[in-house]
Amino acid sequence: MALSSGSLSTRWLRTFRPVAAPRLRLVCFPHAGGTASFFRAWHQHLPADWEVSAVRYPGREERIAEPDSTSMAELAGQLADALTPCMTPRTVFFGHSMGASVAHEVAALLAGRGATGPAALLVSGRAAPHRLRRLTTGDLTDEELQAKVSQLGGPGAELLLDPELRDLVLPPIRADYRLLEAYVDGAKAPAVDVPVVAYFGEDDPGPTPDDVRAWAELTTAGCEVRGFRGDHFYLVPHEAELLRDLRERLTALG
Numbered sequence: 031m032a033l034s035s036g037s038l039s040t041r042w043l044r045t046f047r048p049v050a051a052p053r054l055r056l057v058c059f060p061h062a063g064g065t066a067s068f069f070r071a072w073h074q075h076l077p078a079d080w081e082v083s084a085v086r087y088p089g090r091e092e093r094i095a096e097p098d099s100t101s102m103a104e105l106a107g108q109l110a111d112a113l114t115p116c117m118t119p120r121t122v123f124f125g126h127s128m129g130a131s132v133a134h135e136v137a138a139l140l141a142g143r144g145a146t147g148p149a150a151l152l153v154s155g156r157a158a159p160h161r162l163r164r165l166t167t168g169d170l171t172d173e174e175l176q177a178k179v180s181q182l183g184g185p186g187a188e189l190l191l192d193p194e195l196r197d198l199v200l201p202p203i204r205a206d207y208r209l210l211e212a213y214v215d216g217a218k219a220p221a222v223d224v225p226v227v228a229y230f231g232e233d234d235p236g237p238t239p240d241d242v243r244a245w246a247e248l249t250t251a252g253c254e255v256r257g258f259r260g261d262h263f264y265l266v267p268h269e270a271e272l273l274r275d276l277r278e279r280l281t282a283l284g
Contacts (some may be wrong), residue, residue, distance in 0.1 A: 041093070042112040047073040051082035057113070057148075059129030059136075060084065060153070062210060063179070063203030065091045068126075075273035078163040085109065086131070089202045098205035108134035110143070114282045115145040122280060127264060128206055130156035132215065134248075138220035142166045147224060149283055151249070153275065154229040157241030157264050158248055159219040165211050168272060172200055179203055181235070184261045219248055226253040227279060229272065231264030254279075 043057070046068040056076070058069040066084035073082040089098035099105035113136065125133030130153035138146040141259070157163070170178065176196065226249045230242040239257065246253035256275060258264040265272050 037138055042086055042109060042110060043083045047079040047082065049079055051079075052276060053077070053079040053120065055081045055083065055118065056280075057121060057133075058084040058124065059125035059133040060087065060110065061127035061129055061193065062092075062206035063199065064126070066100055067091065071269070072273060075270055076277055085132070087202070087206075089205060094198070096203055099209060100148050101158060101207075102131065102135055102209060104131060104141055105209065109136050110139040110145075114140065114143070114145050115147075117193065119146060119149060121146075121148050122150045122152065123148040123255035124152040124154070124209060125156070127156055127262065128156040128210055130154055131159065131162075131210070135220075136221065137222050141222060142220075147222070150225045150227065150280065151222060152227045152229070153245060154265060155231060155234060155237065156228075157237035160247070161216045161237070161241040161244045163205055164214050172196070175200065175204060175207070218250070221248045221250060223250045225251045226251065227276075228255045229260055229265070230255070230257050231260040232257045233260060234262045234264070236262055 032076065046069070058066075058072070060066065060068050064087075066086045067086040069082060073080070076082065086093055087099065089224075096237040097133060099108075102268075117140065123133040125131070132150060133148075134153065134272070137147050137151050156281050228242045230237060230239065232239075236267040241257075242257075243255050245255075258268045258272065262268060
C-alpha cells in the first residue's frame with residue numbers, strides 16, 4: 031500500500047510525533063536486540079515540523095510473535111520494500127551499532143533500484159563494513175551471552191538480570207548477533223552516493239576511531255566524523271548533545 035507524505039506508522043515503522051507534512055523525516059534503525067522505543071524521546075529535541083520514525087524489527091515489542099530476521103539481505107530487503115513508497119528527498123537515515131549496517135544496506139538497495147534514497151546517512155557506534163570484526167557469539171551459552179551484552183551496557187541491560195525477562199530479551203539479541211556474524215563473513219561494503227556522518231563513543235570497546243573514519247571510503251559525497259565521551263551507548267547520556275549536532279548538520283542540508 032502506497033503511503034502519502036503524511037505521518038508514517040506501519041508494521042515496520044513507529045512514528046512518535048506524527049506530522050502531516052514533515053519538512054524532514056528521520057528514520058532510525060536500532061542496535062542489536064534493540065527496539066523502536068529506544069528513540070521514543072528524540073522528537074522532543076528536534077523541530078516540530080520534523081518527524082521521527084523508528085524501525086520495528088520482527089521478534090520484539092509489537093512484533094514479538096514474529097520470527098526474527100535470519101540474514102542482513104532478508105532484513106534490508108524487507109525494509110527497502112517497506113520504505114520505498116514513503117521515501118522523499120528530505121528523508122534521512124540514522125542507525126546505531128547494528129542499525130548503522132542495516133541503514134547502510136537499505137540505502138544501497140534503494141540506490142540500486144533507482145528509488146529515492148536518504149538525503150544523508152548517519153551511522154553511530156559502528157565500524158565501516160570492511161573494517162568489521164567477527165563477533166563469534168553463536169556458540170555462547172545464555173549466561174555467556176548475557177555477560178557479553180552486559181559489558182556494553184545501555185538501556186535494558188538490567189532486564190537480563192531477571193530470569194523471566196531474560197527469556198524474552200535474550201532471543202532477539204542472539205538472533206541479531208547471528209545475523210551480524212553471517213553479515214561480517216560476507217560483507218561486500220557497497221558504496222553510497224550520499225553524505226555520511228559517523229558518530230562514535232571515545233571509550234567504546236568495539237570499533238576504533240579509525241574503523242569509524244573508514245566510512246569515508248564508502249561514500250562519494252563526503253564523510254564527517256564526531257566522537258563523544260562515553261562507551262558504546264554514549265548516545266544515551268549525550269542524547270541532547272547528539273541531537274543538537276544532528277539538527278545543525280541536517281538544517282544545513284537546505
